[in-house]
Amino acid sequence: xxxxxxxKNRIESVKSTRKITKAMQMVAAAKLRRAxxxxxxxxxxxxxxxxxxxxxxxxxxxxxxxxxLLRGTGSDQVHLLVVMTAERGLxxxxxxxxxxxxxxxxxxxxxxxxxxxxxTVGKKGRDALKRDFxxxxxxxxxxxxxxxxxxxxxQDIARDVLARFDAGEFDVAxxxxxxxxxxxxQVPTAQQIIPAAFETDGEGDEVxxxxxxxxxxxILADLLPRGVATQIFSALLENGASEQGARMSAMDxxxxxxxxxxxxxxxxxxxxRQAVITNELIEIISGAEAL
Amino acid sequence: MANTMQFDLVSPxxxxxxxxxxxxxxxxxxxxxxxxxDHAPTITTLRPGVxxxxxxxxxxxxxxxxxxxxxxADTLSVLAEKAIPVTEVTxxxxxxxxxxxxxxxxxxxxxEHTSVVDDAAKLLADMEALGTHMGL
Numbered sequence: 227x228x229x230x231x232x233x234k235n236r237i238e239s240v241k242s243t244r245k246i247t248k249a250m251q252m253v254a255a256a257k258l259r260r261a262x263x264x265x266x267x268x269x270x271x272x273x274x275x276x277x278x279x280x281x282x283x284x285x286x287x288x289x290x291x292x293x294x295l296l297r298g299t300g301s302d303q304v305h306l307l308v309v310m311t312a313e314r315g316l317x318x319x320x321x322x323x324x325x326x327x328x329x330x331x332x333x334x335x336x337x338x339x340x341x342x343x344x345x346t347v348g349k350k351g352r353d354a355l356k357r358d359f360x361x362x363x364x365x366x367x368x369x370x371x372x373x374x375x376x377x378x379x380x381q382d383i384a385r386d387v388l389a390r391f392d393a394g395e396f397d398v399a400x401x402x403x404x405x406x407x408x409x410x411x412q413v414p415t416a417q418q419i420i421p422a423a424f425e426t427d428g429e430g431d432e433v434x435x436x437x438x439x440x441x442x443x444x445i446l447a448d449l450l451p452r453g454v455a456t457q458i459f460s461a462l463l464e465n466g467a468s469e470q471g472a473r474m475s476a477m478d479x480x481x482x483x484x485x486x487x488x489x490x491x492x493x494x495x496x497x498x499r500q501a502v503i504t505n506e507l508i509e510i511i512s513g514a515e516a517l
Numbered sequence: 518m519a520n521t522m523q524f525d526l527v528s529p530x531x532x533x534x535x536x537x538x539x540x541x542x543x544x545x546x547x548x549x550x551x552x553x554x555d556h557a558p559t560i561t562t563l564r565p566g567v568x569x570x571x572x573x574x575x576x577x578x579x580x581x582x583x584x585x586x587x588x589x590a591d592t593l594s595v596l597a598e599k600a601i602p603v604t605e606v607t608x609x610x611x612x613x614x615x616x617x618x619x620x621x622x623x624x625x626x627x628x629e630h631t632s633v634v635d636d637a638a639k640l641l642a643d644m645e646a647l648g649t650h651m652g653l
Contacts, residue, residue, distance in 0.1 A: 267531040274527065274594055278560060278587055377529040377598070436587070439547050439561040448546075448562050449585060452598065459529050 230502065233495040237488060244484035250316065251477035258409070258470035264375070265406065265463040272460045279453055281436070282446050283422065293443075295450040298421035299397045304341040306364070306396035307332060308387065308419075310403040310461055311351030312469040313370045318476035320404060320412060320469055325354035327414040328402045332359060343396055347383060347462075364395070375466055380459030387458075388451055391420055403461040404468035410475050412468035419457050422450060522554040522591045524570060526579060528600045533579065534570070541593055542569035543586050552588045559588040563597060565614065565643050578603035582614065615645060 228236070283296055309328045311321045328351070332342045344359050346352040347367040355363070367383055369375075387399060399420040404412040438445055521537040542551045544566025552559075565582040583598035601610060 264530065268529055270525070270532055271527045271529045271596055274587070274596055278585065278596075282560075380529075435558055437557055437559040439545060439550075439559060444546075445560060445562050445585065452583065456529060 228498075230495065230498055233491060233498065237491045237495060240484050240487050240491065244481055244488065247477045247480040247484060251474055251481060254317075254470045254474040254477060258467060258474055260374075261463070261467040261470050262406070265460075265467045268460055268463050272456055275449075275453065275456050279422070279446075279449060282442060282449070286442050286446055293447045293450055295391070295420055295454070296422050296446065299394075302340070302398050304343065304396040304398070305335050306343045306345060306387070306390065306399040306420075308345045308347060308383070308399060308401040308458075309351040309355060310401060310465050311346070311348040311354070312465070313349050314469075315350060316476065317469050317473035318479075320472035321348075321350040321354060323412070323414045324402050324404055325351055327416060328355065329358060331400070331402075331416060332362070345387070348465075364390070375459075375462050377455070377459050380462055381455045383458050383462075384451065384455035387420070388454060396420075401458065401461050403465045404472075406464050406467040406471060409471040412472055417457065417461065419454050422453055520554060521573065522589075522593055524572070525592075525594045526568070526570075526581075526597065526600055527594070528597055533600050533602070534577070536572055536574075538570050538572040538593070540571045541595075542567075542571075543588075543595070544568065544581065545586070552586075552593055555590050556588050556593075558590065559586075561586050561588075563595070565618075567603060568595060568597075568600075580606050580610070618643075 286296070307328055309324065311324050315321065328344070332344065335342050342359070342362050343364045344355060344362045345365045345367070346355060346363065348369055352363070352366050365386065367386070369379065372379060390396060391399070398418065400416050400418050402414065402416050405415045407413055521539050524534065524536055524538040524541060525532065526534040540551055540553045542549060543561065544564050545561040546564050547561070549566070550561070562585045563581055563583060566580075568579045568581045570577045570579070579597075580601045580603055581595065581597035581599065584596045586593065586595045599614075
């Protein structure tokens, strides 16, 4: 049976924990709003870009002269997994879900005898994959110093990936990130970026009517690397929103748990205090009777 | 015949403009072109330069780099990697762009394909011309 003082200390400490988780939740809520706004602001660009690329890809795609980024290197022996996670923890299953998806994929590929290379973006993903895949890791992009994700960050990552592709280091690149559905649901997603796979939604015919200046091939060659950056950028933004959403709900749960714990401890504290008082009374009374 | 068309200027980070315009001068990769309503559907890539927008509410100018323009009969979308209203462009922006162009020029010098070097050199020249044009 813990003493009254122990219980009191315990309640105090849980109370301060609750204050911290509450504050973190509110910070995450504010950041989430901003992250969602920037994710939404980026959407028109990505959508139009993909629509045009899909049209171009459909009209040029079949030919042998299509850029390597579009038709691939012709093999799928070496896979590059770009695993994008957060820099910080305390956001529920966010980081581990992405890492788990990447790990499953890596194991599948390894079982098929493919070569796997891993590029991690964000500290937590690196930590999670370090133990199992240390020898597959080819690099890490640190985002810890970045306050708000800009297109320049995506470009840096894209440049890194493209340089590796040009050097023939891999055949297929896939990015792993969490798609933001809503505050409680974030879906870990794998998306192939090289060779480029564009979603065609029946707009191909319409786009094919356009005149191209310069030629379709030249435009495609110019736009494909930008497409990689665009896809990485949207993934980064989705990830940012997902991280804050995950943290918000995780901290909400933590706050509620702390509240429950405080209630339970308070009841226990009151009971023991009452027991102490009753005890004292019994002692006094029996002492008085003995006289 | 419509005398205005819907014009959208979007960068990866935000939508900069969405309005009705009568003519837009685009710095296309193969040369400047002016798109007016009922233009033949065209897609062109951009070179770094100034995008001039003429609308019923006056004209505005944007500094754009990289990306493409999609021209339709009554719509015009410009997707630029960087787009800044000219009034907000400072020497610092330009220096940054010039530095970027210069480094890609330097990087291209080592390559065998002369076209890459030429392209980079052209980009650099474009950037510097841009600065003079805007009087910075």
